[in-house]
Amino acid sequence: MTRFCTNALVLIAGLMLVSARAHAETVLVEAESFPKHGGWSLDTQFINTVGSPYLLAHGLGQPVADAEATVQIRTPGKYHVYVRTKDWVARWQAPGQPGKFQVLINGKPLAEAFGTVGAEWHWQPGGEIDLPAGPATLALHDLTGFDGRCDAIVLTTESTVPPNEHSLLTQWRRSQLNLPAEPVVKSDYDLVVVGGGYSGMGAALAAARMGCKVALIQDRPVLGGNGSSEVRVWSMGLIRRGKYPRIGEIVEEFCDHATLSPGTAQEFEDEKKEKLVRDEKNIDLFLNTHAYKVEMDGNRIAAIDTFDTRTSAQTKFKGKLFCDATGHGTIGALANADFDMAEKGRMGMSNMWTWDEGQQPVSFPETPWALDLNMKDFPYPVKHHGEWFWESGFDKDPLGDAEGIRDWNLRAVFGAFNAMKNRDGAPKHPTAFLTWVAYIGGPRESRQLLGDVILTQDDIVGKREFPDGCVPSTWSIDLHYPKKQFAEKFPDNPFISIAEHDRRIDRDYGYPVPYRCFYSKNISNLFMAGRCISVTHEALGTVRVMKTCGMMGEVVGKAASLCTLYGCEPRDIYERYWPEMDKLLLLPGKAHRATVQAPIEIPSDALPLAGPHGPPSGIDPSKLEGVIIDNRIAKLSGKWTAGTGLPGYINYDYIYAGENSGSTATFEWQSADTAKMEIRLAYQPHENRGKTVPVSITVGDKTTERTIDMQAKPALENNFVSLGEYAVKKGDKVVVTVGTKGAGGNAHADAVQIITLK
Incomplete structure (x- = not known):
């Protein structure tokens, strides 16, 4: 009897709790889902650590236009407001609050200013507000133009703060957004490519032209990676040379021809890249799509789970073969592929910038929260450009603290421009103004996924011959280190690099990187292309430039077509089908076939065959x-x-x-x-x-x-x-x-x- 009564009381108490919660209402509004972003930018770089994309008020010191949304309030009442944000300079105990912004509800700002407390992402309380039933307008109102950030807003009649621990928060988001329990499934792909930079584009285009059905997944709204308008690193590395001078012809179709790095947004031709991919009938392109989970079948990848970075809609991609072109080796790591990462001497992340001069004096806000710089503390940005050497994060965590590396770079850039405008450089720069600062960082080094061959510096400078050598690497072994001249003031995290070159590279013919660097040694259906391939830290210095990475993709795409044709794995191409691969590598880049069984056609506009030293890389x-x-x-x-x-x-x-x-x-x-x-x-x-x-x-x-x-x-x-x-x-x-x-x-x-x- 006592046991029954106790259980009954527990049941009654539980029903009372459910009843109380039935009258509560919680509205989660993801910032990225705002229909109008205004001047705020969608930042998807740090989803793995932040837990979500977020909106960034990157206004170069000028407050950006409001982001706006409308939500439906079903139950009138008093709502607690929580905003997931952070004070992005608090981790350095820097004075000032550059990321300050307001939240406006129905046109009225909350009393609390956000982005003003907390070094880590958290739910900052915004007080209480009475809301009637019906539509309510929300707006993010930037107050500084200096990279305030908002992940999400919660309106709730409950007094409980939303969860912030990563795994709990992920599940809570899914529940609040009423996302389907199972993702939409897209299947029947021969090759699923994750990463839309040069290597991913090269792989997708080459595979599609050789008859594969391809999914190309990119977490940004544009293609090109570091070679896009977002990062603006001009394409380097020579193409169309060596034993297989046709390799690089696809890269030739989409590469930029920028005259400076960073160049203008138009020089990187984002639209051209997207059109080239969309014109391929065998490619399904998925922009704004983040891959976060891998489903395994033994030592094979069976599927990749993704979500839309604007709507959170879930999609599962199934395929026979997968290519990691993420740069960070993200898919390989999720699949438990063997990988390595240099312990010391790792290169950092660049954030380039540009400025100009007008006719009238222009002010620039003081930046007490930025790095404390005078003109002698950084190289003068000649040609109005902060170039590739604005780089930090050496030996910092390139995966777990990528946001911190990017933010340190921003503090360096804004500190430098503050010196030009408000300190010892002020007399020479009264009309100077910032025109662009990269908020999408350009990382150089993180994971190296391991293949059957791990290419070394000795292999390259000793010109070791591999029977499957195929991608010509023509860049010197170019490794970056902190430049001592500018490292004294911030020895723990210098922000200016110097390049040390081992020039024992045949720049004409190129060193042929072996195919066996382009697939995983322990995940049987995983290719990799780009800077996460199977090389040592030193060898990465020559293969990491974009045109070379694009050629890796071309080789992977052709190999994927043979895997599809013969029903085999990437390793089998080297061990059993290299004669067939050799023939494919000698085909023009525009050669195509509808399916892997169809005859290959050579179009009339195929590029002329280049010699072993390639076409002129400059003016013909x-x-x-x-x-x-x-x-x-x-x-x-x-x-x-x-x-x-x-x-x-x-x-x-x-x-x-x-x-x-x-x-x-x-x-x-x-x-x-x-x-x-x-x-x-x-x-x-x-x-x-x-x-x-x-x-x-x-x-x-x-x-x-x-x-x-x-x-x-x-x-x-x-x-x-x-x-x-x-x-x-x-x-x-x-x-x-x-x-x-x-x-x-x-x-x-x-x-x-x-x-x-x-």
Whole structure:
């Protein structure tokens, strides 16, 4: 009897609790789901740690336009308001609250300002408000323009604070949003590619053209990754060369041709990339889609669970093969693939920026919360650009604290611009204003998924031959470290890097990276492409640039088509089907077939076959007027260094040598005609070039001496400067010599052009 009564009392108490909660109402509004984002930006980089996408008020010091939404209140009453946010500089105990914003309900701001407390993401209380039944408007009202952030808003008649622990919060969100218990299933894919950067695009396009049904999943609204308008790293690495000069033709179709890094948003042609992918009938493109879970079947991936970063709608993707092109090796890690990550010396994340000057004075708010910088604490942003070396997070956690790395970069950029505007740089910059600061970081290094071959620096510089070597890597082994000059003030987290290059790389032919670096050693149906492939930290320095990563994707896509055709795994392509793979790698990039069983067709607009040294990576000399004498056939004395970092060069590269090094570059040509001719010299201007570079021009037996200011932009098209007009006789030898004595800086030599005048 006692036991029965006790159980009955518990039951009655439980029913009373349910009854009480039946009259309660909780409204969860995810910030990313606001129909109008206004000037707020959707940030999806840190879902794995934050638990959700969020809206960011990235206004460069100017408050952004309100984000707006309307919700339905079913039950009138007094509602507690909670806003999930953080004070993003509190972890450094920095003064000020740059992320301050208000929440407006039905047009009226709550008394509490948000983004003002707490170093970690949490539910900041916003007080109570009386709400009638019916529609209620919500708005996020930015107060600073300095990266305030909002994950979600909760209106609840309960006094209980929503859960904040990651796993509990995830389940609570699903319940409050009334998401279906089971996701929508999309299946029958031959290849599911996660990551829409250069490597993911290359894999999806190559596989689709070879007859695979492909899903391409990207968690951002644009394709291109670091090579998109969001990050603006120009595409580097040479393509279409080596043993398989057709590899890279697909990359050629979508790569940018930006003239600066960072360039303008338009130069990265986001629309072109998306159109190219959507035009492929075999590709289903899913933008704004985040992959967060992997379903396994033994040592195979069976499916990947995703959600829409705007609506939270769940989708499960099933496929035969999967490709991790996330950069971080995220899919591999979720599948328990073997991976490694360098313990020391890891490269960081870049956040580039640009500024300009107007006609009128422009103010910039003081930034006491930013890094405490004066002009000597950072390299002056020449050309109005904060370039690739604005990088931090060395040896910090690139996965668990990526948001902290990005935020430190923002503090560095805003601190630098504060120095330019409000401190010792102020007299020179009264009209300066920020035009763009990347809030999507450009990470360089995290996980390396392990394949059957782990490529090393010794393999590369020793030119070790692998029978499956296929992707030509032409970039030097380029590793970044903190630059000591700018590391003294913040030794625990420097924000300016220096690149150390091992240049023992064949930049023409390229080092052929083996196919066995592109699939997992222990997850049997997992490919990888991009910077998460199977290489050591040192070897990553050469393979990580975007065009090279795109070529990896092309190889993976072709291999996936053979796996689909033969019903085999990625490892089998090397062990059993490499002759067939060899044939596919020799096909033009535009070759296509409807299915993997269909005959291959070669369209009429396929690119011409390049040679083993590839097409010109710069301006094609065959398309220029007159005679072009390239630096590669010049006679060189002393020490000259080849470079490709400055765009607009002729043919494959340019060369430069230090002042008073005794170096000379001599360009020679013999005339077959008698005519008046103009002789020109091409060079790329740079602040380290000399202003008095000596150049001699000999025509027949007469020599003319000139000095060239190579810091100044050349006056003629394609970076040529005129060396004068000369009467040239048939049989005369024309000799142009670029020297270094008294140059005042580096001497530069790219090409000589000789034009016959009418």
